[in-house]
Amino acid sequence: MGAKKKNVPPTTMSSLNKREKKAASTIATKLTDGASDEFEFGGSIGATLLMTGFPLLMWYMWIGATYYDGNLPYPESNQSWLEFGQHLCQLVYLGAYPTAKAWAIYWAFFIVEAAMYCYMPGVSNYGRPLRHEGGKKLPYYCSAYTSFYATLAIAAALHITGLFPLYTLIDDFGPIMTVAILSGFINSFIVYFQAIVRGRTHRLTGYPIYDFFMGAELNPRIGILDFKMFYEFETYGYVSPEVIFLAAAHFLYTNACAKAEQMIITSWDMYFEKLGFLLTFWNMAGVPFTYCHCALYLANHNPSEYRWNPFALTLLSAVYIFMYWMWDSANGQKNAFRHKEKGQLMKRNTFPQVPWQSIDNPKTIKTDAGDQILVDGWFAIIRKPNYVPDMFFSMAWGLITGFK
Incomplete structure (x- = not known):
């Protein structure tokens, strides 16, 4: 329904940003739902840099946490930048290669959570009226609260029975993170191209890289499963007080997001922002594998080092x-x-x-x-x-x- 700039001739990346800014004012007059008159994140150039930088940053942070004792990796005095880069790539290959086990863990979790979204007890409500749909309100099913506690119960049962010890997530953190990165890209491509094939695109600018980054469809869903809603939340013989503090803090934060799930369906994110690489990648890979670095540090160090x-x-x-x-x-x-x-x-x-x-x-x-x-x-x-x-x-x- 959004205006689309057609027949865009080939252009260099440097001139692309200038043309995007020039086109923005024209596009803004045709878009609905309060679209901005400027391209966000630096247009196609910024989107390209961010899509490249996101996974590189995640691997870099993981290398620092795993191999550099939580410090920032940097070249040694006798090491060139090229040698340093090759060294980092080797560490990723050796410690974060996407194994079959990692693929199974990651996607088993997502499939179970998707099933819970649809079938766990919850409440239903309607979002804000969509102008491009003639004021239509989409229904949303909110089951995150019951799904959250069911997930905790299943995780506890798997750990206690030994079927899936929870420390596996620490032991295989690198491979699972790489699977998450690849899954974020794969899912972003699927969401983008299916919107084009189904004719469900919304507010496209005509610049494929930027549109892929920001998203092509506003509310992709299968049945009651709204994908944007879905993406939106033993070593020492004792547990240190610091670990208890962090676990409780993360529990409170996650639990709060789940218990108030019905409140977000009228938010700007659900009403306006499309599901593109930005939301997909960060919810599937960026958020879960960067917000946990404090926990990763505690898991990799003796309590005496952070007491x-x-x-x-x-x-x-x-x-x-x-x-x-x-x-x-x-x-x-x-x-x-x-x-x-x-x-x-x-x-x-x-x-x-x-x-x-x-x-x-x-x-x-x-x-x-x-x-x-x-x-x-x-x-x-x-x-x-x-x-x-x-x-x-x-x-x-x-x-x-x-x-x-």
Whole structure:
């Protein structure tokens, strides 16, 4: 439905960006759903660099965590940059080759999660009206909360019975990560070309590299399985307090995403952003295999190397709990406000239910466009109450690895 620039002659990469910027203003007048009048991420050149840089960065970080004791890899004094690059490639080949076992682990997990999406107990709701579909609202099935706990139960059972010890994920981290990288590319190609074949493209610019990166279809789905919704969440004989802290922190974050799944269906991501390489790759590979590097560091080091003072760790934990409450309740206030506006607020008995998650008769400011902005609750105290805790979480996950 979006405007498509046809018959684009061959051009160099340097001139492509200039032509994209020139075409942007023309394209923007024809697009719907509030499209920007500028190409994002530097157009085709930026998209190409990011698609190349994403996997290289992931392998580089993995090499640093695995072979350089968590430090940044760099050439030795007697090593040229070419020799250094060859050395890194050799490490990837030796330690991160995509084995058949890694393919089986990764895709078994995804197939099981897709089945849970469709068949686990959940709730249904509708997204925002789509202008290019004549105001149609797509239905969404939200089962992430029950699927999350079912996944934990299955993982525990597999570990206890010895069928699949969870430390396998650490032992085979490199191969599984490479499988995730390749799967991200493969799935992106499938999503892009099937949209073209089925005639379901939306807001194409006519620049294939950029369109592949940003996506061709808005809401690819099979039955009730909406793919964009689907992508959107023993060594020492004891568990160290730092590992417990990190596991609890990651549990709270993941659990919060699952328990409030029904709140994201009216978000900008679901309403506007298409499913392309950007969302597909980062949800299938980038997020799970980069956000876990603090856990990877703890798994690869003796607790004596990152041990915290007990009082300092207690203080960090207390601040973390407060920040979690701010993050959970602020997001709850914002989402409850938006859903109340549309008469779609749905209350679920999920864990944990923190205080101050919604506000009755909140104070608002009316914008020039006629929309209402929430200026009550946390949003009357701090400008970005949902982002400040997020930044603290990232800092805390890094701090827990110690100071060596």
